[in-house]
Amino acid sequence: MNVRALAAKALYAVLEQGISLSVALPEQQKKLTNGKDKGLLAELCYGVLRVLPQLDKRVSDCLNKPFKNKQRVLHQLLLVGCYQLYFTRIPEHAAISETAEACRQLKFDGLVKVINGVLRNIQRNKAELSTDNTVLEFNTPNWLIKRLQQAYPDTWQRIIEHCHQRPPMWLRNNQISQTREQYLQSLTDAGISASKGNSKDSILLEQATDVMQLPNFVQGAVSVQDAAAQWAAWLLEPKDNELILDACAAPGGKTCHILEQAPRAQVVAVDFDDKRLDRVNENLSRLNLSARTIHGDAANIDEWWHGDKFDRILLDAPCSATGVIRRHPDIKWLRQSKDIEELAKLQAQILDHCWQWLKPGGTLLYATCSILPEENCQQIAAFLARTSDAKLEGLEEQNNPDTIGWQITPGESNMDGFYYARLKKQ
Ligand SMILES: C[S@@+](CC[C@H](N)C(=O)[O-])C[C@H]1O[C@@H](n2cnc3c(N)ncnc32)[C@H](O)[C@@H]1O
Structure with missing residues (x-):
């Protein structure tokens, strides 16, 4: 199979059909056998979506007539x-x-002659390449530039640069x-x-490596997880014998980390995406950990849980x-401005519901991989205003003690963009 043809097909799926690259790319990669070709295919798709x-x-300026309908894949090929x-x-x-x-x-x-x-x-x-307007200069949709300018008036340009690295x-x-x-010694x-x-x-x-080259990967010695996401388990502070809910758990990176820290905790890992929940089970099994995995809605816990309230809840909403655009550049083109308000509503709904299922004295850690205040500090400020038994705890790691929660921006200490707020129930 020709790698460029497969790249065009994957990009067609993302840009014309709104399918995420994490689905579209493996679909095409499985048609290749050679690892190098798979790598080139990924590089071409990621690269195109970044810029x-x-x-x-550049391509449109060179075409007399744009490609339409089924021929659109040729635009992606160009x-x-x-x-x-x-x-x-x-x-x-x-x-x-x-x-x-x-x-x-x-x-x-x-149409080979036209492409040629x-x-x-x-x-x-x-x-x-043109930098005639801000969209072209920053290779980012206008709505996102505007939101970032508003949220980070002094640093938005640097944040966007990091999103492209x-x-x-x-x-x-x-x-x-x-x-x-x-483990560092084994790596050396x-x-x-x-x-x-x-x-x-x-x-x-120092360099990305095939996991199969990592010592004892299959046996569960390590997992691949961005450093920002690794803070979740540390900030949740799980203890053995506690009943812990991981409310939006798939693919289970944080569920497993919680159990590595507190192997005797009773962890309930819930996700409403069945297929993604399978990944939680796969990860648990590689790491030889056990949790109860449930296919359910975190905004309707009563439907699938009849046990005690939880000592701790991780809500990775x-x-x-927007904090992980450097890993998923398709996000820039799949998301729209109106999604942000819809997501904020959904997050508030899940947060309010999970709160009902937290024991008095319990801890809820709210997390997102977003860098937009509507989903993060503004979300938590509104929650605190309407929830009298909730108290925000300061986090040591927080760079600014006056902000609500800890906002990590992409590239900070080499991490993805992430947000954490730890709430204690009175
Ligand atoms: C940010 S991801 C979670 C990543 C995961 N915590 C980890 O560390 O691997 C968000 C997850 O929430 C799930 N989700 C979204 N809405 C949900 C809901 N109402 N109830 C349960 N899960 C939900 C999605 O299917 C998705 O897997």
């Missing part, structure tokens, strides 16, 4: 071609001929298997360079994921 407006403009010419070290003649061949594979034989012609035109005249690979040491020092022995992160289990790899 989409600039590529879009984006892939243009990306190779501007952003990769692939020899230009190879980039062009492979992309033209992809057109044939996509069964548009009659447009790409040759771009190659001959490799003008700087390639994310590092973080590991979480499984403290049941070995200490972090011991395996010739893998790594260093410690700020939270106790986190390890930063569904959110805009």
